[in-house]
Amino acid sequence: AQKITQTQPGMFVQEKEAVTLDCTYDTSDPSYGLFWYKQPSSGEMIFLIYQGSYDQQNATEGRYSLNFQKARKSANLVISASQLGDSAMYFCGLYNFNKFYFGSGTKLNVKP
Amino acid sequence: GAVVSQHPSWVICKSGTSVKIECRSLDFQATTMFWYRQFPKQSLMLMATSNEGSKATYEQGVEKDKFLINHASLTLSTLTVTSAHPEDSSFYICSARGRDRVRQETQYFGPGTRLLVL
Numbered sequence: 001a002q003k004i005t006q007t008q009p010g011m012f013v014q015e016k017e018a019v020t021l022d023c024t025y026d027t028s029d030p031s032y033g034l035f036w037y038k039q040p041s042s043g044e045m046i047f048l049i050y051q052g053s054y055d056q057q058n059a060t061e062g063r064y065s066l067n068f069q070k071a072r073k074s075a076n077l078v079i080s081a082s083q084l085g086d087s088a089m090y091f092c093g094l095y096n097f098n099k100f101y102f103g104s105g106t107k108l109n110v111k112p
Numbered sequence: 113g114a115v116v117s118q119h120p121s122w123v124i125c126k127s128g129t130s131v132k133i134e135c136r137s138l139d140f141q142a143t144t145m146f147w148y149r150q151f152p153k154q155s156l157m158l159m160a161t162s163n164e165g166s167k168a169t170y171e172q173g174v175e176k177d178k179f180l181i182n183h184a185s186l187t188l189s190t191l192t193v194t195s196a197h198p199e200d201s202s203f204y205i206c207s208a209r210g211r212d213r214v215r216q217e218t219q220y221f222g223p224g225t226r227l228l229v230l
Binding site: 035037042043044045046047050091095098099100101102103104105 | 154219
């Protein structure tokens with residue numbers, strides 16, 4: 001069975017500081033993909049970053065980086081230099097067998 | 113690129129009526145489209161997966177006759193909530209996975225449709 005776990009229902013970070021959002025997953029398939037999406041209060045899901053299970057290097061997209069530790073089955077999202085606009089819900093996702101599974105989400109609040 | 117639209121963004125209807133929600137991939141061909149439902153402060157729940165030209169695959173617990181999905185073309189999928197009831201009130205989000213120039217593993221989401229059944 002596939003499973004995504006986000007253990008932090010809510011997080012606070014000071015503006016301009018870095019923050020790590022945790023995500024662990026469970027899958028028996030060697031081929032999978034990991035995602036992070038941002039959902040602001042408007043409801044839209046915004047794609048942030050993708051990591052393939054066979055990718056050798058950690059994915060980076062601007063201020064977002066994914067700390068992929070395959071042996072630990074973790075795919076934490078690191079946001080550097082937080083901005084007020086980063087305040088939103090963040091969902092970690094697993095792609096496997098043409099299906100996507102999402103974690104319960106982490107609500108990030110960036111304080112000025 | 114990789115834009116997905118949904119229409120309508122808001123719908124309010126009376127109990128017993130049917131509501132159709134459209135999901136369109138505007139600048140790419142969507143080989144697969146997904147329909148999700150999200151309750152307040154909860155994660156997305158996958159309802160069904162639809163591939164162009166074939167029947168949708170529904171997740172366990174989702175009523176096929178209640179939530180009709182049609183994926184008639186590579187750019188359009190529709191979700192019809194039949195005989196809607198207040199408990200069907202929710203946020204419905206579609207997503208599309210494409211081919212060619214978009215990353216095939218990534219799904220691109222529409223802006224969502226808020227349904228309120230009175």
